[in-house]
Amino acid sequence: MKGVLLAGGTGSRLRPITHTGPKQLVPVANKPVIQYAIEDLREAGISEIGVVLGNKGREAIQSFLGDGSDFGVEITYIVQGRPLGLAHAVGCAESFVDGDDFVVYLGDNMLKRGIVDVVDGFRTGGFDAGIALQEVDNPTQFGIADVDEDGRVTHLVEKPDDPPSNLALIGIYVFTPRIFDAIEEIEPSWRGELEITDAIQYLLDDGGAIDSQVVEGWWKDTGKPEDVLEANRLVLEDLEATRAGSIDTDAKVEGRVDLAESSRIESGAVVRGPVSIAENTTVETGTYVGPYTAIGANSTVRNAHIENSVVVGDTEITTSGRIIDSLIGRGAAIGSAEGKLPEGRRLVVGENSQLEL
Amino acid sequence: MRVITLECPDCGTVVAANELEDNRIMKCPGNDCDSVLRFDDLPEDDRSFYLENKEQYRL
Ligand SMILES: [Zn+2]
Numbered sequence: 001m002k003g004v005l006l007a008g009g010t011g012s013r014l015r016p017i018t019h020t021g022p023k024q025l026v027p028v029a030n031k032p033v034i035q036y037a038i039e040d041l042r043e044a045g046i047s048e049i050g051v052v053l054g055n056k057g058r059e060a061i062q063s064f065l066g067d068g069s070d071f072g073v074e075i076t077y078i079v080q081g082r083p084l085g086l087a088h089a090v091g092c093a094e095s096f097v098d099g100d101d102f103v104v105y106l107g108d109n110m111l112k113r114g115i116v117d118v119v120d121g122f123r124t125g126g127f128d129a130g131i132a133l134q135e136v137d138n139p140t141q142f143g144i145a146d147v148d149e150d151g152r153v154t155h156l157v158e159k160p161d162d163p164p165s166n167l168a169l170i171g172i173y174v175f176t177p178r179i180f181d182a183i184e185e186i187e188p189s190w191r192g193e194l195e196i197t198d199a200i201q202y203l204l205d206d207g208g209a210i211d212s213q214v215v216e217g218w219w220k221d222t223g224k225p226e227d228v229l230e231a232n233r234l235v236l237e238d239l240e241a242t243r244a245g246s247i248d249t250d251a252k253v254e255g256r257v258d259l260a261e262s263s264r265i266e267s268g269a270v271v272r273g274p275v276s277i278a279e280n281t282t283v284e285t286g287t288y289v290g291p292y293t294a295i296g297a298n299s300t301v302r303n304a305h306i307e308n309s310v311v312v313g314d315t316e317i318t319t320s321g322r323i324i325d326s327l328i329g330r331g332a333a334i335g336s337a338e339g340k341l342p343e344g345r346r347l348v349v350g351e352n353s354q355l356e357l
Numbered sequence: 358m359r360v361i362t363l364e365c366p367d368c369g370t371v372v373a374a375n376e377l378e379d380n381r382i383m384k385c386p387g388n389d390c391d392s393v394l395r396f397d398d399l400p401e402d403d404r405s406f407y408l409e410n411k412e413q414y415r416l
Binding site: 050053058062066067077078079080081082084091092093095180183184186187188194 | 358359360362364369370371372373375376379386387388413414415
């Protein structure tokens with residue numbers, strides 16, 4: 001079985017972070033989102049992975065993943081170019097897949113329990129496709145599947161007014177090469193995209209057997225800032241902490257704190273886990289780093305109070321103001337206006353930034 | 358809808374027709390691959406189908 005990892009998309013809902021890089025490289029607990037997907041595929045025994053790239057952030061993704069050897073997998077790149085829909089992206093992978101069964105994984109999705117159950121369920125059944133589902137509270141916002149008592153899919157419907165179930169399609173699919181015939185038969189939707197749900201519905205209408213697996217544990221689409229913070233919180237919840245870095249004797253460090261070897265927590269700082277601190281970062285005196293915070297590499301935090309936040313990296317934070325529930329992009333500097341006149345906040349804010357002051 | 362792609366003969370990187378047609382001639386986007394890929398490398402049938410149905414591939 002092969003893997004097809006979809007890493008296109010514009011990341012418009014994550015601007016300004018995605019002005020300078022693709023959404024798949026936004027870090028969650030100091031690891032790019034796409035790396036979680038690669039690790040899930042590998043854990044399911046899949047080592048040949050096709051990575052489908054759009055027009056945006058292509059080079060950055062290729063330079064991060066390389067040939068896959070750093071991650072124990074073998075990567076082939078598939079350039080989709082224009083975003084013509086998920087079914088088009090999957091269709092572009094046909095020569096790579098070369099007659100095998102394959103898993104499709106949306107590269108900005110994260111799953112607590114990985115994909116082993118989904119893949120195993122499909123493998124045992126002789127199905128034409130398998131889809132992963134999760135119960136949601138707001139089924140009118142999702143693609144929804146109707147399934148029978150054996151978990152066989154009977155019908156798919158996109159954002160229904162009258163949902164037949166509360167089982168939403170999440171971004172994990174298992175396909176046989178039959179999906180390529182279905183993709184060839186369908187036409188672009190009203191929004192001009194070739195829809196994967198239409199291709200699966202075509203398989204169903206053509207007599208195909210579609211398995212479903214209801215995924216236990218959390219699932220997150222990291223398309224928006226609040227989703228990145230939520231995913232960060234969920235991953236840090238299970239953090240295995242190694243305090244490899246140096247902690248000064250008068251620093252107060254509580255709970256699970258993952259501190260990279262080259263990083264340091266200085267005297268007079270308080271760090272309360274779960275917290276992840278990446279390489280070459282210093283938490284200086286007077287700082288409070290609260291639960292569910294990830295601070296990226298090459299950063300300095302001084303006198304600040306920060307909690308439930310993601311700091312991407314190469315960042316200096318020296319304000320004495322409290323920073324909470326924040327996503328701070330690479331290279332940002334947040335200083336202090338204390339003592340400066342006239343009194344007020346001084347901002348250089350990039351396009352599409354969101355501030356609550 | 359027909360999905361048209363070209364596979365780099367040297368490294369296996371796959372490029373969709375819309376990308377090839379935008380560039381006409383391009384360096385293979387695979388990591389460390391020096392091959393040159395052309396829209397004209399596609400089979401005649403794929404090329405003419407793409408050009409006749411270009412609007413579908415534009416979005
Ligand atoms: Zn090549």
